[in-house]
Amino acid sequence: MLVSWSPRLITPKTFVFLLVNPASRPNASIQDNGVKLVDPRGDMLEASWETYATNLANAETTDDFIAVIEVIVKEHIRIDQPANVVYARDTRPSGTHLVAAFQDGLLAIGAHGRDEGITTTPILHYLVRCINTKGTNEAYGEDSIDGYFKKMTTAFKKLVAKKAKPPPLLVDCANGVGSIALKKLGEYLGPTLDLIPANTSINTRGALNHLCGADFVKTNQRLPPSLVNELKPNQWACSLDGDADRVIYYYIDDRGNFRLLDGDKIAALVAGFIVDLIKGTGIDNKEVYVGIVQTAYANGHSTAYLKKRLPVKCVPTGVKYLHHAAERFPIGVYFEANGHGTVLFSPSTLEALKAYQPNTPAQATCLNYLMDVTNLVNQTVGDALSDMLLVEAVLAHKSYGAFEWDSTYTDLPNRLVKVAVRNRAEFRTEDAERRLVTPWGMQARVDETVRKYDEGRSFVRPSGTEDVVRVYAEATDRAHADELAFKIAGIVYDDAGGDQRTRPKEFI
Numbered sequence: 001m002l003v004s005w006s007p008r009l010i011t012p013k014t015f016v017f018l019l020v021n022p023a024s025r026p027n028a029s030i031q032d033n034g035v036k037l038v039d040p041r042g043d044m045l046e047a048s049w050e051t052y053a054t055n056l057a058n059a060e061t062t063d064d065f066i067a068v069i070e071v072i073v074k075e076h077i078r079i080d081q082p083a084n085v086v087y088a089r090d091t092r093p094s095g096t097h098l099v100a101a102f103q104d105g106l107l108a109i110g111a112h113g114r115d116e117g118i119t120t121t122p123i124l125h126y127l128v129r130c131i132n133t134k135g136t137n138e139a140y141g142e143d144s145i146d147g148y149f150k151k152m153t154t155a156f157k158k159l160v161a162k163k164a165k166p167p168p169l170l171v172d173c174a175n176g177v178g179s180i181a182l183k184k185l186g187e188y189l190g191p192t193l194d195l196i197p198a199n200t201s202i203n204t205r206g207a208l209n210h211l212c213g214a215d216f217v218k219t220n221q222r223l224p225p226s227l228v229n230e231l232k233p234n235q236w237a238c239s240l241d242g243d244a245d246r247v248i249y250y251y252i253d254d255r256g257n258f259r260l261l262d263g264d265k266i267a268a269l270v271a272g273f274i275v276d277l278i279k280g281t282g283i284d285n286k287e288v289y290v291g292i293v294q295t296a297y298a299n300g301h302s303t304a305y306l307k308k309r310l311p312v313k314c315v316p317t318g319v320k321y322l323h324h325a326a327e328r329f330p331i332g333v334y335f336e337a338n339g340h341g342t343v344l345f346s347p348s349t350l351e352a353l354k355a356y357q358p359n360t361p362a363q364a365t366c367l368n369y370l371m372d373v374t375n376l377v378n379q380t381v382g383d384a385l386s387d388m389l390l391v392e393a394v395l396a397h398k399s400y401g402a403f404e405w406d407s408t409y410t411d412l413p414n415r416l417v418k419v420a421v422r423n424r425a426e427f428r429t430e431d432a433e434r435r436l437v438t439p440w441g442m443q444a445r446v447d448e449t450v451r452k453y454d455e456g457r458s459f460v461r462p463s464g465t466e467d468v469v470r471v472y473a474e475a476t477d478r479a480h481a482d483e484l485a486f487k488i489a490g491i492v493y494d495d496a497g498g499d500q501r502t503r504p505k506e507f508i
């Protein structure tokens with residue numbers, strides 16, 4: 001619904017009465033002095049009529065309207081001052097035009113802009129957190145790109161100081177902005193870790209993510225062709241994605257097989273390390289513990305492995321869901337199987353760790369390492385470079401190679417396919433996207449098919465980023481996982497397919 005609203009014609013209170021229908025938005029209630037909202041996490045947000053009056057002339061829809069209020073109130077935004085916007089771009093040629101248009105927009109509304117040039121998504125998130133927390137007791141760091149690299153590499157160097165030097169690391173930069181950041185990272189790391197960049201053609205049109213990058217490796221479950229003659233057996237390597245917010249590891253085993261070490265494997269490795277450090281500190285505080293957040297795409301064996309050891313929560317696909325769920329744990333480790341994730345330490349956990357007095361030198365060492373981990377991880381968003389250093393630090397601590405890490409648990413073979421359908425809005429899900437509500441009857445057919453496969457699991461969900469429906473399937477062996485995915489995709493296609501380009505025999 002589009003609503004144009006002029007504050008001169010209608011009072012904000014009437015506006016809210018008109019738009020916030022308590023029946024459709026049971027989490028909003030009209031009060032004498034303003035509006036009360038309860039966000040999905042149960043936080044109570046309040047806003048006075050004055051706040052509405054001064055700010056909401058630009059809100060066009062009910063959802064915009066509510067979202068604006070929620071952010072203003074929750075983040076204590078000073079609405080009487082001009083906005084301060086930090087921006088940057090990636091390496092795509094379209095970036096220059098987009099930035100120019102964006103700068104015009106800033107000028108038009110009288111906002112201050114700070115141009116950070118070409119940099120990664122996670123670095124931009126880092127800068128915003130630093131600016132917003134400056135001078136508070138949650139100050140995150142120095143608000144500069146140098147500050148980002150210094151914070152992360154100082155922590156990494158402390159973590160690995162007494163460990164054997166890790167072997168040189170081959171890093172596929174997806175021909176994206178990660179290659180610029182990786183070079184800089186190498187300068188800050190010095191001799192601590194040798195990084196060997198691959199796929200760094202940032203000026204070649206069409207090269208971004210082409211036959212390389214985290215998504216290529218995860219989806220195709222094979223090496224980027226450019227690394228085929230580079231990677232030696234048992235040497236591990238990693239791939240960043242185009243804006244360097246995800247990372248995937250892999251290696252070639254003794255028998256020449258490609259082995260993926262994806263976001264689930266990273267979560268298991270990192271969570272195990274943090275749990276060991278907490279135990280090592282001797283801290284006797286039931287409120288300091290690790291929880292895991294995954295999506296339905298997490299491999300069934302990773303979920304089983306983790307559930308035996310830690311609380312595990314499954315949320316819908318998308319980092320916003322994972323991040324918020326992880327904030328609810330004292331230490332929340334969240335990773336999508338595709339390699340996007342990080343670790344969040346709650347403010348009270350950080351306070352407890354800072355206040356804790358260890359009793360032995362060994363406990364003090366563990367506590368220091370834990371604090372180094374809090375500085376190494378980018379707690380604002382998934383960050384390929386920070387996650388990569390974290391993995392390298394954990395491997396160095398555990399004296400693990402790729403094989404030992406891979407042996408934590410064995411992945412179930414799995415297959416992800418996509419189906420173009422008439423209208424993906426027909427697909428509605430529940431239970432963190434693991435079950436279909438509509439089209440009516442489809443879930444029952446999926447269940448009936450899945451039952452025929454040992455350790456079979458499959459789910460169907462509409463993509464949030466592409467006009468397709470995704471089908472995921474896993475089973476005890478490769479042929480069965482492929483067959484199950486193919487059969488479920490067939491069910492989807494028969495009931496709702498509409499595009500001849502994705503007939504079942506062509507599913508990818």
Ligand SMILES: CC(=O)N[C@H]1[C@@H](OP(=O)(O)O)O[C@H](CO)[C@@H](O)[C@@H]1O
Pocket residue numbers: 297317318319336338340462463464465466470
């Ligand atoms: C199966 C898969 O990898 N889905 C991706 C993809 O979402 P879809 O909603 O599946 O299109 O893009 C998201 C944004 O990058 C990412 O968070 C998510 O993991």
